[in-house]
Amino acid sequence: MSRKNGVLNHWGRALLAISALSMLGALGVRAGRNPTEHKIHDKERPHPPAVEARPTLTEPPSDAIVLFDGESLSEWESMDGSEPGWKVEDGNIVIELGTGHIRTKRRFGDCQLHIEWATKDPLGDKKYPGNSGVFFGPYEVQVLANHGEDNRIYADGMAGAIYGQYPPLANACREPGAWQSFDIIYRRPRFDEGGNLEKPATMTVFHNGVLVQDCETLTGPTAHERRPAYKPHGKVHIRLQEHSCVLHFRNIWARPLEAGKR
Amino acid sequence: MLEELRRNGSRAVLAAIAALMIAAVGHADRAVKKYEQHSKNRERPSHVSAKPVTLEPPSDAIVLFDGEDLSKWTSTEGDEAPFVVKEDYMEVNPDKGDIMTKKNVGDCQLHVEWASPKPAHGTGQDRGNSGVFFGVPGKTPSYYEVQILNNYENKTYADGMAGAIYGQYPPLKNACRPPGKWQSFDITYRRPRFDGDGNVKKPATLTVFHNGVLVQHNEALTGPTAHKKRPPYKPHGKLPIMLQDHDNPVKFRNVWVRPIEESKR
Numbered sequence: 001m002s003r004k005n006g007v008l009n010h011w012g013r014a015l016l017a018i019s020a021l022s023m024l025g026a027l028g029v030r031a032g033r034n035p036t037e038h039k040i041h042d043k044e045r046p047h048p049p050a051v052e053a054r055p056t057l058t059e060p061p062s063d064a065i066v067l068f069d070g071e072s073l074s075e076w077e078s079m080d081g082s083e084p085g086w087k088v089e090d091g092n093i094v095i096e097l098g099t100g101h102i103r104t105k106r107r108f109g110d111c112q113l114h115i116e117w118a119t120k121d122p123l124g125d126k127k128y129p130g131n132s133g134v135f136f137g138p139y140e141v142q143v144l145a146n147h148g149e150d151n152r153i154y155a156d157g158m159a160g161a162i163y164g165q166y167p168p169l170a171n172a173c174r175e176p177g178a179w180q181s182f183d184i185i186y187r188r189p190r191f192d193e194g195g196n197l198e199k200p201a202t203m204t205v206f207h208n209g210v211l212v213q214d215c216e217t218l219t220g221p222t223a224h225e226r227r228p229a230y231k232p233h234g235k236v237h238i239r240l241q242e243h244s245c246v247l248h249f250r251n252i253w254a255r256p257l258e259a260g261k262r
Numbered sequence: 263m264l265e266e267l268r269r270n271g272s273r274a275v276l277a278a279i280a281a282l283m284i285a286a287v288g289h290a291d292r293a294v295k296k297y298e299q300h301s302k303n304r305e306r307p308s309h310v311s312a313k314p315v316t317l318e319p320p321s322d323a324i325v326l327f328d329g330e331d332l333s334k335w336t337s338t339e340g341d342e343a344p345f346v347v348k349e350d351y352m353e354v355n356p357d358k359g360d361i362m363t364k365k366n367v368g369d370c371q372l373h374v375e376w377a378s379p380k381p382a383h384g385t386g387q388d389r390g391n392s393g394v395f396f397g398v399p400g401k402t403p404s405y406y407e408v409q410i411l412n413n414y415e416n417k418t419y420a421d422g423m424a425g426a427i428y429g430q431y432p433p434l435k436n437a438c439r440p441p442g443k444w445q446s447f448d449i450t451y452r453r454p455r456f457d458g459d460g461n462v463k464k465p466a467t468l469t470v471f472h473n474g475v476l477v478q479h480n481e482a483l484t485g486p487t488a489h490k491k492r493p494p495y496k497p498h499g500k501l502p503i504m505l506q507d508h509d510n511p512v513k514f515r516n517v518w519v520r521p522i523e524e525s526k527r
Contacts, residue, residue, distance in 0.1 A: 051320045051321050052321035053318075053321065054317065056317060056474070058313065058474040059313050061312035062311035062312065063308075063435070112475075169522065170320075172320070183471075185476060185479060187479075202480075204469065204479070206448075208320070209315070209317045209373075209448075210320050210371075211371045211450055211522065214450060214452075214469075214480075215469070215479070215480040257434065257479075
């Protein structure tokens with residue numbers, strides 16, 4: 001892109017605008033998927049069809065960083081860097097209510113993440129049972145118990161949603177208590193030296209082996225009732241959310257993707 | 263470039279958009295045109311040991327092969343499918359031809375498991391060669407291959423390794439298992455889109471997991487895949503899925519496909 005004295009002329013600005021539009025177009029904001037066409041948490045936004053599926057129970061490939069193998073929380077910390085408050089029981093991570101979220105000690109850029117989870121809330125106890133989330137820094141893939149035709153939750157808050165932005169392509173949620181898998185490809189956003197967005201974050205998600213997000217382009221951080229703008233960042237912690245619900249997690253591993261291969 | 267824009271107006275803008283689209287879809291260092299096709303010097307990905315994903319079909323999947331019969335398949339001439347069903351798998355019948363699905367697919371998620379012949383014969387591209395195609399060479403206007411090869415301990419050019427988008431994108435990793443071992447591909451295919459005049463509006467993209475390892479991520483294809491050429495796109499809609507007979511008795515099992523809502527492109 002040409003710059004004269006560090007300032008873009010109007011052709012340059014026009015080109016930047018065109019490039020931003022074409023990036024969104026090319027990167028996966030598909031007809032009917034554009035989050036800006038829908039109000040956040042819109043109750044009228046169509047729910048995806050229900051699909052019955054089994055979790056992928058893949059062993060970590062040889063180049064994976066094993067984040068939990070059933071033994072210990074040594075790869076994890078609480079949000080202030082202290083020992084995590086969650087427990088390990090029978091080979092699973094168990095959320096300990098009131099202790100807050102946990103996050104990886106390591107930070108990740110582009111990566112492939114495998115995680116298995118099971119919701120443990122008693123049925124009918126909560127309006128939205130099984131609420132948790134898998135976060136890459138400020139970007140959440142939603143975890144929730146919304147099996148079958150349970151469409152109480154708004155579409156962009158269902159399990160496998162990129163929260164507040166993209167409903168899953170299918171509702172692949174299993175019955176409460178059953179193990180479920182997420183296989184996630186996270187590509188971090190890129191910023192130029194001035195902190196301007198060069199490339200938005202993208203996410204691909206398979207829920208129980210079913211494609212529910214296909215390289216979707218995030219509008220910015222995910223949030224409740226708002227869609228904040230991007231703020232520059234590099235690698236981030238992976239975070240598991242405590243949202244007043246009890247869940248179990250197991251078999252968590254991540255494969256960093258070569259930085260140059262973005 | 264800006265002067266040119268002023269002079270040539272919308273044509274230059276269109277070209278700029280096309281270039282930016284490829285840039286936005288593709289990833290740095292994956293720029294396919296940087297490399298001579300089948301270059302022996304193109305860097306080969308490192309090896310990863312991994313187990314196959316052996317998924318049961320989700321409830322909305324179209325089961326293409328469940329171990330029983332070839333009823334969902336024909337030869338590329340529309341005749342009886344020439345592969346052989348043995349036990350719970352089907353096997354290439356060398357030199358008897360490719361098989362293709364009776365049903366055409368557009369955007370979809372495909373699961374297929376395969377195994378290379380054991381003991382292995384041949385070297386380079388002559389070792390366990392086959393391929394998963396969207397489209398049929400010589401029959402459909404375009405065709406896109408995810409390569410099958412036994413390159414477990416067998417050196418070949420990078421864009422011809424298992425999991426490669428043949429002749430275009432090497433896999434991000436060599437996730438090949440030893441001959442005889444079952445392996446999985448999980449592929450997301452987005453068909454290209456064309457305008458009313460047959461110009462490419464959106465290139466085809468492929469995402470591929472080989473034994474659960476991401477080897478292709480939303481890569482934008484330059485056009486059909488081919489040997490020693492990169493032909494331009496020709497307009498098409500939905501296409502059959504084809505499994506290739508490349509003279510090697512490669513086995514297949516557990517093949518299913520989930521169409522993705524076309525409106526969600």
